[in-house]
Amino acid sequence: MSKNKRERVNANLLGKNEEIFRCPLCSGPMKLVHFKSLICKNHHCYDLSRQGYVNMLPHGLQTKYQRRMFEARRMISRKGFFEPLMAKISGLIIQQSKSPSGRIKILDAGCGEGSLLSGIQEKIAQNSALDPLGVGLDISKEGIYMAAKEYSNSIWCVGDLAKAPLASQQFDFILNILTPANYAEFCRMLAPHGRLIKVLPEKDYLKELRNIFYERTNKQIYSSHNTLNIFKSKFKLLGLERLRYRVTLDEPWMEPLIQMTPLSWGTTEERRIKALKMDLREVTIDLTVLVGAN
Template sequence: MDQRKLMRFTQGAGLLSCPVCGEPLLLEGTALRCAAGHSFDIARQGYVNLLAGAHRSQGYDRASFEKRRQVFSSGIYDDIAQEVCRIVADLAEGKTAENDKPLRVLDAGCGEGYFARTVAHKTAAQVAAFDISKDSVQLAAGTDADDGVIWFVADLAAIPVRDHTIDCVLDIFSPANYGEFRRVLAPGGFVVKAIPTEHHLHELRERASDQLAHDDYSNTRVIEHFKESCELLATRRVTRTQELDPEALDALLAMTPLLFHVDRAAIDWSDVCEVTVEADILLGRFT
């Protein structure tokens, strides 16, 4: 195994807990082990499967995550990623000034790893990324050329991380488990959540409106739930409209959950020349 991929798991010292018994996990050779003897091998791609049993995310498979990677490579989500990085960089600067330690970031629902990789590359934070999909984490770890992230397959309803060891949770276009976020966050820790707005992918929504159960969308309920769960400190809206080549558009049509239950072949997409992505990025803290 690539020694660099192996050694990045030393970042997990004091962070991880055994999904079987809850004891701390430590790096021993090419595996993570607990005192009770439970062992989890580091795969050659550079990730660890901490998930008991087989799980599959509905609507997502390896092909779907490869489409997601193709869409992210187009640059259409870069502005959202850069805003997340600015927030994390500010938090990391404050953390370092406070106790000279790096900011520990947990990406909950990392998918194919675009946002985790970008944050690790653009900030001084240490990033641990988790997803329930083995396909997504395999792809993420295998394409992490900088070896800047530690990758895990895990149950996000029972994150295998010790209590109060994380400084910032990223929840980017993913369902939130605020109970788990509260548990893993250190006192004063932060949640950074990105959610689509009513204008997100509106060109696709309008074209598919006849097949959508609800052709309108509002993120108001998601924001209210966030505010009920933690203190909302700031909201930043990021918008980008960009032309996509036919290959990138096809990839977007295949990967977006908006169209999972739509007969895409029955719709003429040929004159969709540009697409808008828009997100509200929420910064919160538990009180």
């Protein structure tokens, strides 16, 4: 698909589904005007970008996520790093859908550069009669820009999850993958029969990197216990599955791998350089997938 066409497809998809949005300032419904702006009845106006995404973030909010991190994540993702995770989530969605066919709405809350949502949607469409509409929300403009440029099968929106610019009780599934949650907003946005699927890292997630970065520091031992307890206090836990696999690195992946992971934020330059020089050939992915209901 040509670049211009993809951008138009994004705007068209958004226009056909304008009811999914709500104004982040006054919570009013939004209308797409001239395929150019989403406008509420109080005239709060959010323009579509050239790439067809919409920025609904109040001015002044900054994020520490950077373009390079998203580029690294996409590169890693393209190498099949998250294939088993995408297969697991799409399988859960197919299994948990209340009917075997028809439209389902999936929100990826904290979608980053969008490769996971797009891949999950593709797998659902391939393996079932469901017709998934994906909505990717992220506070990072860089992430959403990259998503909208690449993937035309979803709606992409820059917004703050703490005050999500999306209507209430409409999503059949909300995904929250390796990124912070906002349970009050998840409750509000989930349809009555809806499911929250949250993925969190377990103690051996990228342990090969963790061992180098956090050798002899208290950050080395990670526990998902608190996250699980918070989840259980907000949502009814319907399922919990551990997903563990190893990925073989066939070429020097260390740089994007280090870029991709927020684990590296707290490390020293010396340890980063040490990690870059290591001939690491396998890394461990260790995750828990939680399914919850309101």
